[in-house]
Amino acid sequence: MTELAPDVGFGRNNPKLKNALLQHKTFSLAGLSERLFGLLFSGLVYPQIWEDPIVDMEAMQLRPGHRIVTIGSGGCNMLTYLSAGPSRIDVVDLNPHHIALNRLKLAAFRHLPGHKDVTRFLATQGTQSNVQAFDLFIAPKVDQATRSYWNGRSVTGRRRIGVFGRNIYRTGLLGRFIAASHILARLHGVNPEEFVQARSMREQRQFFDTRLAPLFERPFIRWITSQKSSLFGLGIPPQQFDELASLSADKSLAAVLRHRLEKLTCHFPLRENYFAWQAFARRYPLPHEGELPAYLHADNYETIRNRAENVQVHHASFTELLAKKPAASVDRYVLLDAQDWMNEQQLNDLWTEITRTADAGATVIFRTAAEDSILTGRLSPALMEQWHYDAETSLRLGNADRSAIYGGFHIYRKKA
Template identity: 55%
Template structure:
């Protein structure tokens, strides 16, 4: 089956009401009439739109930890879709992506359509690498719109409060949009308010230059009263995709300005700019030109392989627990949970891990990230379930150190014992 045919057969996302209900169920813990419940409601409403135009987990770390091989069946949370597509380079048999956010589902389906129908790498890179050209809108009408399912097409041709069609973000610097893109823009504006321009980091030529710029220009911002006050408000970090219940885990008993400074320091200082496209996104608000780094799926040398295998990937608007519950036993090789478990209650965690354990093939692997450093599963997931998994603690710490996105406190790898 070719990529276009496979894409046409993708199942619909479901009704907006159903999608919104799933998201509310995932986030809500408290009564709407309580301060905590109101905060959860606001976050869920914000999270219903596009949040991540680029996923913020390092796919090279993921692939090293997962040890994906030919024939493997992966289940992953989609987010921006960069990683799910990058996993295709390891030649798995199937990748099923899920997301509770209908905007992310539409975003991923557009990527699959682009791989299936855009004529060449240059056109694909202009669409997702530069993402600021009116020719992208022409290509959408010519190549993509005719192959999209009705709901996805309605999403992209629908209008925002500004009156613009959503697809227009591909000629208006895509990566400056979405909840995270807007948050990064806010950070740049605050920095300029204090006379600092974060884009200056991108002029560095060595790690020593990067360190010097961070210490002299970026680090002092976290001592400013406005920054410390703003980061102390849970709602201020909704733009990072951090729900209220994840805020405390991220803070870990410290003040949030100190935590964010440390995460940004790793991003700015621990990896050469020539290798870290996450730093380009944070400090340049987009991908660089020329030889600047790109996600694996977007690199020229990987394009034909990703395109040829794109029909092995799909995305649906359900929770990962729902998807797994519909599968036969011992049917999945690899699981990617991103940081979704930080949102979950104990009941939800146990339901998820019961399905993961039921559907896991021998030697199955699960990876996830956490806002805090520690593995959140012990003491929360029942011992009868968790004892069937081997937590690779030393490997997890090593993979975390290699993660170029630098925004999480911990990376965790579990391997199925049977």
């Protein structure tokens, strides 16, 4: 059930993504900003997802038999959801590079010999045998589009699959953004990688207060965080930037980023937060250093492997996929932060389809760059009155999200 449609391409000509992003005239400042963001998003963006799937699962109260529709992104979320035994997961994404990555991660579980091979393939760096594992075990079993993508060449002329022999988490738009952030910090006398030497929450706090927090007072960093394009690598589109910048007198995101970096570094033990490892060490922790994502835990391996065929990956928008589904056919919806990109018409079109396809007791979860729900004052009253906003649980689980990148986490449950 994971076949890609034969007409899915992997080039930069991606009308689905363009239609989602472009809302202003080409030669306006807003239009140029949207087009630059779209150009950057035309390649691989997220080698791993930056939403905490453990928080998602608690919010959704996932049970065996549930039918889920989720945005794909880096694919870690849908693999983690599989550990709960859902009967079906539909993965949608407008970025064909993410589709190829989701397909590959599923294939790794289905076709590599065992758990250690999957962990080696998805969680280690500098393991050239991963390329041979792809050639031997995965390539013969996947569809032609996915095989061609990973056998294809990047702009450097190397096979794309080669990143799994090096470190895929240092690639993609986010990987390059993290690398640039490290360089910027080093130019100001701080080596972010030293953070992973912390051995207690107290040492984590000390590193933040003495090394990281002062960076946000530096004039150049305040200036660069006031430029929309400088933060596109975080996945912050122009619409999100404007909303966040409106909270600051100097239109800089320095204070917002400082606050969220504080949560990432100080609110969770380093051993339990693989997001912090990716941000500071640019890799996953070794076994003696900390925990891997839940989908790579040994006790989840068999369940995920056996249910990987229950996932179907679609090159489509959320609304487009739902429009093809019958009424009352979905139990859980995971929108990530996609609504932050939408205008009111797109929001109402989406929630019209969500409401139509939602079965009894359905739950929708999403994140926002700012703290407040994106739906307030924008979704039609006729749609809004059919959903209950679980404000208390949203706040509690938003605080528990280890990725620390978003301002708000939101849970809506279908009224009886």
